[in-house]
Amino acid sequence: MTANVGRVDHPVIAVRDLERTREQFKRLGFVVPPIGRHQEWGTENLCIMFPHDYLEIRGIGDPDKFLAGVDSFLQKGQGFYSVAFNVESAQDSYQAGLDSGLDIQPPKHLNRKLVLEDRTLDLHFRTVILGHDLYPGLTHANLCQHLTADTLRQPGWMDHPNGVIAFGRLAGVVSDFDAAAAAYVRLIGADNVRREPDRILLNFGEGADIELIGEAEAQRRGDAQPQLGRDYLASATLLVRDARATAALLRENGIRFQERGEGLLKVEPEDACGAHLYFRQA
Known part of the structure; x- marks a missing residue:
């Protein structure tokens, strides 16, 4: 048994100044x-929305x-600090996790007000906090049930000039x-965990x-962040409709990035508020 974990719902970046970050992510398109x-x-x-x-x-x-x-993470720097997984029912996932002997907390209600x-x-939302040993390599993680999914995305919010349509990989x-493979087998099931000699893939x-x-x-890729410790969320890749158009927009807006091969762009972390962010052709 597992905790009935669904897809990646939303990765989280922690920052010190949201107003400045808002303007910078507009420059990112x-x-x-x-x-x-x-x-x-x-x-x-x-919350930057995709479909x-x-x-x-x-x-x-x-x-x-x-x-x-967030406070303790920001003492080390800015960047990716958490992942929320979608669940259909926070209560059912909690009970399934409890029945499986997982370190899992009861669902808590969370309300976010957004003034337009x-x-x-x-x-x-209803959120379920997971024990730290259940998500190695993600810094923090929780389960999230959306109770107002019909109003979460508003018209025009997904029409990004940079062409982003979804997350592709974390x-x-x-x-x-x-130890990491064993932890994720407990959390999401053996069928979703592929152990390879030099990496683990979670599907x-x-x-x-x-x-x-x-x-x-991580060092080879330029994504190492040793100040975060031994296990941490290092980077995220976003899928775009047209990588060449994305590159042109980044150049026009003065965003520094590297071309890492056909259809893959890596933004300099200093231009993404500490986040190691990639754009990849969908």
């Missing part, structure tokens, strides 16, 4: 909605409330491949997959 604020937590965020997943950029609004680890020009969106660094049946690599491979 994204449509960036206004800042939303969690009512129960002390965090606030920007079936999205990118959350999270910062601190009220340091006296629960911050889900003509109205306020009142978005609701990459994380692990120090112990055997969720749809959406982005996850590649777990070693520190040496």
Whole structure:
């Protein structure tokens, strides 16, 4: 048995200044909605929407409330700090995880208010926090059930000038491949975990997959971030309709990037608020 984990719902970037980050991600070619604020937590965020997943950029609004680890992460730097997996029912996933003997917390309600020009969106979620030993290579992870999915995406929010349509892959660094493989077999099932000599691939049946690599491979790629420790979420790849058009937009907006082969672009982390971000031809 597992915790009934679904697809990658949204990776999360932690940043110190959401207003500056919003302007920078506009330069990267994204449509960036206004800042939303969690009512129960002390965090606030920007959510950049795609048809079936999205990118959350999270910062601190009220340091006296629960911050889900954002504060401690930002002491080390900015960048990718978490992954949320979609679930159909937070309660069912919690019970399945509990029955499987997993370290898993009861579902908690979370409300995010997003003020638009003509109205306020009142978005609701149920989230399940996972024990740290269940997600090596991802820094933080949780399960997320959307209760207001019909209002999460608004007209025009997915028409990104850079042509992004979805996440393609997340990459994380692990120090112990055997332990990591065993952890994910417990969480998502053996059929979804492929162990190879120098990496682990996690397949969720749809959406982005996850590649777990070693520190040496992360260094080779230029994605090593040793300040984050031995296991961490290193990078994310976004799929675009036309990589040449994406490259042209980045050049026009003064964004520094490298061409890593046909149809693959890597943005310099300094131009993505610390995130190691790739664009790849879909």
